[in-house]
Amino acid sequence: MSRLALATLDGNWEHDHTVPSRTLYPHQWSWDSAFIAIGLAHVRPDRAWQELGTLFAAQWADGRVPHIVFNPRLRVGAYFPGPEFWDSAAADGAPAAATSGIVQPPVHALAAWLVHRRGPSAASRAALAELYPGLVAQQRYLAQRRDVAGGGLACVVHPWESGLDNSPAWDAPMAAVPAEAETMRAYRRHDTAHADAAHRPTDLDYARYLAMVQSYRAGRYRDDDLADRHPFLVECPLFNAARGAAEHALASIATVVGADPEPHRERAARITAALVERLFDPATGTFRPRDVRTGRLVPARTVLGLTPLMLPDLPAPQVAAVLAEACSARFGLAGRMDRPLPSHDRTAADFDPLRYWRGPSWMNINWLVWRGLRAHGRPELAAGLRRSMIDLVAGAGCHEYFHPDTGAGLGSPAFSWTAALLLDALAEV
Numbered sequence: 386m387s388r389l390a391l392a393t394l395d396g397n398w399e400h401d402h403t404v405p406s407r408t409l410y411p412h413q414w415s416w417d418s419a420f421i422a423i424g425l426a427h428v429r430p431d432r433a434w435q436e437l438g439t440l441f442a443a444q445w446a447d448g449r450v451p452h453i454v455f456n457p458r459l460r461v462g463a464y465f466p467g468p469e470f471w472d473s474a475a476a477d478g479a480p481a482a483a484t485s486g487i488v489q490p491p492v493h494a495l496a497a498w499l500v501h502r503r504g505p506s507a508a509s510r511a512a513l514a515e516l517y518p519g520l521v522a523q524q525r526y527l528a529q530r531r532d533v534a535g536g537g538l539a540c541v542v543h544p545w546e547s548g549l550d551n552s553p554a555w556d557a558p559m560a561a562v563p564a565e566a567e568t569m570r571a572y573r574r575h576d577t578a579h580a581d582a583a584h585r586p587t588d589l590d591y592a593r594y595l596a597m598v599q600s601y602r603a604g605r606y607r608d609d610d611l612a613d614r615h616p617f618l619v620e621c622p623l624f625n626a627a628r629g630a631a632e633h634a635l636a637s638i639a640t641v642v643g644a645d646p647e648p649h650r651e652r653a654a655r656i657t658a659a660l661v662e663r664l665f666d667p668a669t670g671t672f673r674p675r676d677v678r679t680g681r682l683v684p685a686r687t688v689l690g691l692t693p694l695m696l697p698d699l700p701a702p703q704v705a706a707v708l709a710e711a712c713s714a715r716f717g718l719a720g721r722m723d724r725p726l727p728s729h730d731r732t733a734a735d736f737d738p739l740r741y742w743r744g745p746s747w748m749n750i751n752w753l754v755w756r757g758l759r760a761h762g763r764p765e766l767a768a769g770l771r772r773s774m775i776d777l778v779a780g781a782g783c784h785e786y787f788h789p790d791t792g793a794g795l796g797s798p799a800f801s802w803t804a805a806l807l808l809d810a811l812a813e814v
């Protein structure tokens with residue numbers, strides 16, 4: 386199985402980065418590269434550092450790490466929306482490389498720390514020292530430019546920033562974004578040419594995705610006055626838990642590179658407190674995204690609500706609540722479980738086992754929860770989840786996502802983060 390994973394990563398290597406998938410996603414994606422680096426650390430450590438280095442070479446002057454770095458060698462139309470749609474060159478502080486203008490969950494400091502820990506050496510210490518200022522700037526950008534509500538949490542300005550593009554979590558806030566499916570007649574979608582349209586977001590979803598990019602692009606991707614002019618502003622539990630986990634990782638990195646870990650620890654504590662304060666609903670015992678435009682928590686109970694478990698300092702009552710939710714029939718976590726966690730509540734009326742982030746199981750989210758279970762001293766549950774992840778890939782291969790009941794592989798068949806995180810799961814007993 387590790388041979389298949391390695392072959393998948395080698396097949397997706399592209400001169401200085403790894404593409405998530407040759408067909409569906411032929412450029413470099415931000416959080417994909419972090420997960421990929423974690424896997425590469427086991428088999429190609431030099432490449433793990435190069436992966437992160439290439440991504441951070443495209444960091445903007447304000448600290449944002451773009452969610453896509455476009456490969457200039459590819460033909461126009463290799464992905465939609467491509468560099469011409471994003472037009473990053475027109476924005477202040479954009480790098481020389483063409484990129485998107487939005488971000489993804491900041492899991493990179495954690496990745497850098499894990500790559501180093503896998504094989505500490507003079508070279509890995511030098512790589513950490515080189516990345517550290519960029520990782521700090523990434524966090525500063527999110528803390529200072531994206532805290533629209535002022536409560537200590539960063540907003541996502543687009544569902545693509547969450548990484549869980551068409552999660553039911555975004556249905557309510559997306560409904561307020563004016564757009565019509567017919568707009569898509571003017572464009573050519575790339576995804577539906579390579580994947581089953583019934584598994585992908587709808588045309589109306591895509592029309593709204595484009596409207597949100599156009600709104601942000603019209604302000605040249607500046608973040609001032611977002612509350613007055615941007616139609617989608619949501620505080621996401623996964624995105625903010627990743628920020629907190631990043632500060633914990635930065636505290637560890639700081640001790641290696643001769644910086645002060647204390648400010649990172651303080652920021653981590655503040656993020657965890659804000660997450661509990663703003664996104665935990667005591668009535669249902671769940672973490673849910675907050676729509677900053679309406680002030681309300683979204684109704685859907687998705688797997689996003691389990692991800693704060695990745696925070697080592699999550700308070701005991703919230704740990705217990707997340708575990709109760711995870712072990713309920715909604716998600717089915719157990720010491721012996723047939724399938725990994727689905728992306729959405731199995732008991733919900735809109736649970737869809739085939740459509741992208743609306744039901745299927747994904748390796749990266751399961752991997753994050755697996756780490757959380759170990760951090761919070763739940764080895765039995767962690768072992769059950771790990772076994773289900775390994776069995777899933779053993780049965781279906783390195784697919785992008787999986788049917789949550791049958792385990793059938795869906796989406797791209799040679800998907801990088803599935804391969805990478807499998808390698809990590811295999812290595813850590």
Ligand code: 2M8
Nearest residue numbers: 405410414416417545548549550576
């Ligand atoms: C998916 O998102 C892209 C847009 O960024 C797409 O649908 O075209 C998501 O699964 C996202 O989390 C992932 O980073 C990306 C590349 O794998 O694909």
